[in-house]
Amino acid sequence: MKEIRSFVKSASLSELEKAKQLIDTAIEKYTQQQEAKKEVLDLLKEKGLTLEDLQDVATTDKRTKVKPKYRIEFNGEIVEWTGRGKRPKAFQGVDLTKHLA
Numbered sequence: 001m002k003e004i005r006s007f008v009k010s011a012s013l014s015e016l017e018k019a020k021q022l023i024d025t026a027i028e029k030y031t032q033q034q035e036a037k038k039e040v041l042d043l044l045k046e047k048g049l050t051l052e053d054l055q056d057v058a059t060t061d062k063r064t065k066v067k068p069k070y071r072i073e074f075n076g077e078i079v080e081w082t083g084r085g086k087r088p089k090a091f092q093g094v095d096l097t098k099h100l101a
Contacts, residue, residue, distance in 0.1 A: 071101040 011019065044050065068080035074090035080101065081088050091099070 068101050070096055070099045072099045 007019070008016065044054075066082040066084065069083040070081045070091060072079050072090050072094065079088055079090040081091055083096075
């Protein structure tokens with residue numbers, strides 16, 4: 001807000017008019033977005049859905065979960081690794097055949 005006050009004090013008339021135009025455009029866009037949100041929420045209520053219903057569809061992960069292939073105890077914790085990606089520190093310099101899960 002300080003920046004805006006400072007700008008208003010030092011700006012020329014043409015700069016102020018341009019800033020007003022930008023602010024008016026931003027307000028109009030914000031208003032349109034709020035109206036669109038209300039329309040969508042009303043439609044959801046009409047159809048008997050909630051926002052959570054939509055999120056479940058969007059967040060479903062189609063990748064399959066890979067079971068751990070290796071298991072080792074490291075610093076008092078059980079560390080599991082699928083064998084994919086970078087080898088964890090717990091498995092550095094270890095014979096993997098001895099730690100099959």
